[in-house]
Amino acid sequence: MTARRIARVLLDSPLPQLDRLFDYEIPDELAPEAHEGVRVRVPLRAAGRIVDGFIVELDDEPSADRPLSEVESVISSVPVLPRRLYDLARKVADRSAGSASDILRLVVPRRMVRAERSWQNAERAGVPEVSASTAEWAATALASFPGAADSLTRGARIALTAPTAPVTPGSPAPGWVGILAAAAARLLVAGRSSILVVPDHRDLDQLEQGLIAHGLGEALIRTDAAQSAPARYGAYLRVLEPTPSIVIGNRSAVYAPVHALGLIAVWDDGDPLLREPLSPGVHARDAALVRQEQEQFALVFAGFTRTTDVQRLVDIGWVEELRAARPAAPRVVLTPLREGETGTARIPSAAFTAAREAVRSGPVLVQVSRPGYAPVLACAECRHPARCRACGGPLHAGARGATPTCSACGRRAEGWTCASCGGARFLLIGSGSRRTAEELGRAFPGIRIIVSDADHPVLDVPETPALVIATRGAEPRAARGYRAVLLLDGERMLLADDLRIAEHCLRWWSNAAALAGPGAPVHLVGVAGALGRALATWSQPAFARAELAERAELRMPPAVRVASLEGPRPAVETALATVRSDVPGLQASDVLGPVPLPTTGSHDGDVRALVRCDYHDGPALARSLRAALVAAALRGRRSRSRGGARATLRIRLDLPDLNLETQQ
DNA sequence: AGCACGCCGACT
DNA sequence: GTCGGCGTGCTC
Numbered sequence: 001m002t003a004r005r006i007a008r009v010l011l012d013s014p015l016p017q018l019d020r021l022f023d024y025e026i027p028d029e030l031a032p033e034a035h036e037g038v039r040v041r042v043p044l045r046a047a048g049r050i051v052d053g054f055i056v057e058l059d060d061e062p063s064a065d066r067p068l069s070e071v072e073s074v075i076s077s078v079p080v081l082p083r084r085l086y087d088l089a090r091k092v093a094d095r096s097a098g099s100a101s102d103i104l105r106l107v108v109p110r111r112m113v114r115a116e117r118s119w120q121n122a123e124r125a126g127v128p129e130v131s132a133s134t135a136e137w138a139a140t141a142l143a144s145f146p147g148a149a150d151s152l153t154r155g156a157r158i159a160l161t162a163p164t165a166p167v168t169p170g171s172p173a174p175g176w177v178g179i180l181a182a183a184a185a186r187l188l189v190a191g192r193s194s195i196l197v198v199p200d201h202r203d204l205d206q207l208e209q210g211l212i213a214h215g216l217g218e219a220l221i222r223t224d225a226a227q228s229a230p231a232r233y234g235a236y237l238r239v240l241e242p243t244p245s246i247v248i249g250n251r252s253a254v255y256a257p258v259h260a261l262g263l264i265a266v267w268d269d270g271d272p273l274l275r276e277p278l279s280p281g282v283h284a285r286d287a288a289l290v291r292q293e294q295e296q297f298a299l300v301f302a303g304f305t306r307t308t309d310v311q312r313l314v315d316i317g318w319v320e321e322l323r324a325a326r327p328a329a330p331r332v333v334l335t336p337l338r339e340g341e342t343g344t345a346r347i348p349s350a351a352f353t354a355a356r357e358a359v360r361s362g363p364v365l366v367q368v369s370r371p372g373y374a375p376v377l378a379c380a381e382c383r384h385p386a387r388c389r390a391c392g393g394p395l396h397a398g399a400r401g402a403t404p405t406c407s408a409c410g411r412r413a414e415g416w417t418c419a420s421c422g423g424a425r426f427l428l429i430g431s432g433s434r435r436t437a438e439e440l441g442r443a444f445p446g447i448r449i450i451v452s453d454a455d456h457p458v459l460d461v462p463e464t465p466a467l468v469i470a471t472r473g474a475e476p477r478a479a480r481g482y483r484a485v486l487l488l489d490g491e492r493m494l495l496a497d498d499l500r501i502a503e504h505c506l507r508w509w510s511n512a513a514a515l516a517g518p519g520a521p522v523h524l525v526g527v528a529g530a531l532g533r534a535l536a537t538w539s540q541p542a543f544a545r546a547e548l549a550e551r552a553e554l555r556m557p558p559a560v561r562v563a564s565l566e567g568p569r570p571a572v573e574t575a576l577a578t579v580r581s582d583v584p585g586l587q588a589s590d591v592l593g594p595v596p597l598p599t600t601g602s603h604d605g606d607v608r609a610l611v612r613c614d615y616h617d618g619p620a621l622a623r624s625l626r627a628a629l630v631a632a633a634l635r636g637r638r639s640r641s642r643g644g645a646r647a648t649l650r651i652r653l654d655l656p657d658l659n660l661e662t663q664q
Numbered sequence: 665a666g667c668a669c670g671c672c673g674a675c676t
Numbered sequence: 677g678t679c680g681g682c683g684t685g686c687t688c
Contacts, residue, residue, distance in 0.1 A: 044688085
């Protein structure tokens with residue numbers, strides 16, 4: 001009996017029933033290349049096709065044991081899936097009831113032959129140098145948080161509120177960039193790598209510029225979904241090199257298999273962009289926490305605000321709070337809105353005066369809740385909301401006198417008449433950014449007006465006088481800070497149908513307030529109470545703690561974990577039965593629904609149920625959901641072949657919210 | 665997804 | 677005795 005070489009292969013398939021390792025024999029001619037971590041093509045006989053996969057491990061076994069198929073070919077001899085990355089993907093997938101290959105697809109780029117060849121021919125860069133001046137700068141910057149350097153080197157889990165001013169006076173890099181850059185520099189000196197995760201592209205640009213400005217460009221690797229496929233693959237090959245580096249990127253960068261990981265920093269973890277929209281929908285914060293359980297590195301959650309998710313970790317002692325030696329806060333002025341004020345009076349006179357004063361010396365930021373001109377229209381006769389004739393969606397106007405357009409389907413409503421009274425005239429309700437710009441333009445003659453929203457974002461504004469009207473999240477940066485910030489429409493923002501709206505508003509306002517220059521006033525208009533006080537006293541962690549206590553009482557996330565199950569009613573009911581018997585800790589009140597899904601076309605007649613549980617029961621819930629998903633996938637084929645509806649079950653774990661309507 | 669296998673009824 | 681339809685289960 002002779003021994004044969006076998007490979008355990010993870011298949012690149014989204015099918016839940018294939019999410020395990022398959023054994024293949026390695027034919028002699030492939031043996032020299034078939035290392036651990038390489039991409040291979042293997043036959044799946046029962047499926048009658050060839051599929052891609054990764055060799056996760058190698059082994060020897062006697063030939064006679066069982067018949068095995070052979071590895072068909074080795075796609076590339078570069079080991080792109082290190083064992084520790086597979087282990088991480090496995091753990092993250094298990095925690096979220098997803099497939100390991102769904103995680104790895106986000107991390108390991110497709111092979112690009114030319115990029116691989118040029119990387120192989122390029123000279124290996126040595127260990128990146130950190131100049132004495134950079135090391136000294138980093139030490140000084142970190143000193144603004146007593147104990148930071150020690151926490152970073154001992155691999156602590158940290159939550160911190162970033163400074164709104166640059167860490168070095170006069171530096172072009174914002175304070176948050178300075179702190180993250182200094183932390184990465186500190187670890188690079190110690191020969192360790194860092195991963196800095198930010199929500200969007202603009203953050204990435206700023207971070208990249210800041211790192212280069214502080215002399216850390218040599219170690220920098222940017223990973224970015226907007227890169228070309230060869231550039232992504234080239235960057236990934238650099239990440240794999242056995243030298244310390246600083247990887248910056250969006251949510252998927254959290255998995256980067258760098259050498260000697262010393263730090264993962266997640267910036268502004270309340271931004272929804274940090275949650276992967278593709279199944280299984282893992283948040284970068286959760287992925288970082290899982291990773292921290294299997295590797296020894298410092299984990300930093302930094303922002304201008306505090307999410308209830310991170311505050312929960314602080315409260316249970318899993319994450320420690322790192323405080324600035326001299327906490328600096330923007331100068332927030334709570335400005336009430338008097339009854340009966342209309343038009344430009346939605347800006348109270350105190351805020352108006354502050355803007356007039358401030359705009360003489362530079363840019364003033366005005367944050368509004370909605371883009372466009374008039375976001376809502378109503379019948380001038382009966383005041384009923386104006387609706388689209390085709391789909392019933394709400395109408396809005398792009399400009400004064402323009403034909404109304406449906407906000408849901410985009411159709412133009414030529415010759416609109418009111419459905420309830422037949423009236424033909426409508427009123428413009430509310431002010432979007434363009435209408436606000438028009439109003440302010442009249443009030444501030446001769447002052448330049450700049451509008452920035454999600455569709456037409458402006459990244460930077462000059463230091464010259466200007467009124468900058470921006471929707472939340474689209475605020476441009478002003479190099480030396482805004483001379484004043486006006487946060488309008490707070491009341492309206494708080495009306496959104498979202499159970500976490502107060503937390504979100506505090507994040508939007510904090511992020512805008514952080515753009516104010518030193519001593520510049522920030523007017524929060526029309527918001528009082530605990531929320532207004534939290535911004536005014538810059539005490540977001542205390543607000544998050546109070547919010548979390550309320551959520552714990554109501555058994556809402558993040559005090560508990562929540563899963564959603566969607567699909568045809570029988571599939572959801574069957575899965576719920578599985579979950580009920582597998583997770584004994586589940587209370588009857590912890591299963592919500594099933595209720596019919598709003599009909600969106602593709603899944604007509606589907607229902608949704610929510611299941612919530614304590615963190616203690618989370619692993620059992622994830623395992624049970626996974627089993628239900630595999631069972632549904634096997635059963636689903638049968639009903640489909642009988643001509644039945646798609647029997648697929650869709651499962652998500654760790655929803656941010658219980659709200660059934662606003663969940664995507 | 666796509667293929668094999670096995671059970672059962674209908675035909676040579 | 678054996679051909680083939682269809683439901684079921686698996687994929688190294």
